[in-house]
Amino acid sequence: MIKSVKINGLRGFGEENNISFSLPNGKLGSGLNFIVGPNNTGKTTIIEALRLHNIDNNYFGTITFSEGKRNKNNNSIINIEFVDENDDVSIIRTLPEGGSSTETINCNKDDIAYCLSSRRYSDYYMNSNSNFDRNSFSISHIVNTKNRTSTIMNYESRIFDWQKNKNKFDKILKDILGKDFDWTIEQEDNGNYYIKVLFNNKTISHTREGMGDGYWSIFTIVDTLYDFEENKTIIIDEPELSLHPSLQKKVINYLEDYSKTRQIIIATHSPYFISIKALINGGNLIRTFKDEKYNIHTGSIDELDRKFFDEVSKDINSPHVFGLDGRELFFLTDHITITEGQEDVVIISKLCNDLNITTNFNLFGWGAGGYAKIKKVLHLLQNLKFRKVTAIYDGDQKKEFLEVKESYPNYNFIILPKDDIRDKNEKNNKAKEGITFENGRIKMEYKDYFINLMKSINEYNKSIENL
Numbered sequence: 001m002i003k004s005v006k007i008n009g010l011r012g013f014g015e016e017n018n019i020s021f022s023l024p025n026g027k028l029g030s031g032l033n034f035i036v037g038p039n040n041t042g043k044t045t046i047i048e049a050l051r052l053h054n055i056d057n058n059y060f061g062t063i064t065f066s067e068g069k070r071n072k073n074n075n076s077i078i079n080i081e082f083v084d085e086n087d088d089v090s091i092i093r094t095l096p097e098g099g100s101s102t103e104t105i106n107c108n109k110d111d112i113a114y115c116l117s118s119r120r121y122s123d124y125y126m127n128s129n130s131n132f133d134r135n136s137f138s139i140s141h142i143v144n145t146k147n148r149t150s151t152i153m154n155y156e157s158r159i160f161d162w163q164k165n166k167n168k169f170d171k172i173l174k175d176i177l178g179k180d181f182d183w184t185i186e187q188e189d190n191g192n193y194y195i196k197v198l199f200n201n202k203t204i205s206h207t208r209e210g211m212g213d214g215y216w217s218i219f220t221i222v223d224t225l226y227d228f229e230e231n232k233t234i235i236i237d238e239p240e241l242s243l244h245p246s247l248q249k250k251v252i253n254y255l256e257d258y259s260k261t262r263q264i265i266i267a268t269h270s271p272y273f274i275s276i277k278a279l280i281n282g283g284n285l286i287r288t289f290k291d292e293k294y295n296i297h298t299g300s301i302d303e304l305d306r307k308f309f310d311e312v313s314k315d316i317n318s319p320h321v322f323g324l325d326g327r328e329l330f331f332l333t334d335h336i337t338i339t340e341g342q343e344d345v346v347i348i349s350k351l352c353n354d355l356n357i358t359t360n361f362n363l364f365g366w367g368a369g370g371y372a373k374i375k376k377v378l379h380l381l382q383n384l385k386f387r388k389v390t391a392i393y394d395g396d397q398k399k400e401f402l403e404v405k406e407s408y409p410n411y412n413f414i415i416l417p418k419d420d421i422r423d424k425n426e427k428n429n430k431a432k433e434g435i436t437f438e439n440g441r442i443k444m445e446y447k448d449y450f451i452n453l454m455k456s457i458n459e460y461n462k463s464i465e466n467l
Contacts, residue, residue, distance in 0.1 A: 029278025
């Protein structure tokens with residue numbers, strides 16, 4: 001399994017980045033690693049590097065890096081270092097004298113990682129019954145294979161292997177789909193093989209060409225799992241492709257269970273594929289982004305973030321903080337504004353709509369779940385290397401506002417001129433006066449204040465809005 005990878009000089013990695021991965025510890029989701037980030041910020045480049053983990057010393061001179069893959073900010077030199085679960089280090093790097101050729105150091109591995117790319121098309125018809133086992137198939141994808149290909153190379157070997165292990169394969173397929181799916185491998189008179197899908201007690205059939213893309217995506221994911229041994233690694237690029245949210249939920253539940261004893265690394269654009277349970281139990285979340293020089297950088301969570309996720313998951317008053325809306329946070333490019341609670345999000349959104357204000361920032365989910373949690377969200381955002389963050393405090397939290405402002409000098413902080421965002425009548429608690437009436441309508445004396453407040457946050461976010 002892969003404990004960490006250090007990447008320098010590969011594609012957008014013009015500066016060295018050391019990326020750590022979680023290892024399974026027996027708990028649900030503990031071996032799960034989520035790579036997130038905007039498009040074109042290096043997620044697939046990380047996967048490209050991880051595929052090189054399968055190289056051994058016999059590949060000396062056969063692996064090359066074309067000029068386009070070598071970053072000129074690093075003098076066109078590539079260095080990739082892996083650390084495994086035993087802290088053994090292996091290295092693949094371009095030769096010191098330059099050029100595309102490489103050398104390998106301590107690359108003698110039996111631990112082969114299986115990688116499923118984001119482009120999963122394979123030919124509908126297969127010419128021969130190839131005989132590649134799991135490791136041979138994985139290794140065949142290393143030698144000068146393009147990172148993105150139109151088809152999965154040699155995939156027919158995996159498909160024929162499903163037939164040999166159909167009971168194991170179909171069990172997982174049924175668990176995820178929630179029903180039986182009847183298929184077999186058939187042969188035409190011209191000798192070509194194909195997957196035949198059967199319906200209505202096998203009286204109706206069609207070829208895989210008639211299978212929906214979502215179902216085919218499930219087939220390829222099941223392929224990574226049915227012969228997935230414990231203490232091994234799989235890497236899946238965009239598991240959510242063509243999957244309905246209900247299927248995404250079922251797949252992540254399956255991955256959570258598998259990752260108790262296996263390492264799973266996924267790159268995803270879907271909040272459905274972020275498991276807070278996994279992060280609490282030791283899983284990792286890695287965010288990619290590019291700086292002003294277009295160099296790729298990464299950030300990741302720490303133990304304090306895991307404790308925060310655990311705290312929020314047990315908070316019956318604010319269970320939504322990292323619900324689906326909150327998990328959107330991990331996929332934002334930047335420009336995040338945090339408020340104390342959900343009513344602040346609703347009122348600010350309403351006021352912007354009422355006053356025709358256009359904003360260039362994203363409100364965090366349904367709020368932080370109370371002023372005390374804002375600093376914990378800030379800690380998380382700082383670890384994930386978000387650069388433009390604004391926090392808005394109610395006027396009665398001046399002490400907290402000043403303390404957090406001092407702790408995070410690179411972020412933007414605002415305190416309202418009133419105790420709350422809106423008026424609140426005295427019930428069991430002390431009445432509060434806000435900048436809006438209780439129904440969320442702006443008080444005229446605060447209209448210009450609010451408009452200028454939104455303008456100030458927009459202005460704060462401008463410097464990196466086009467990255």
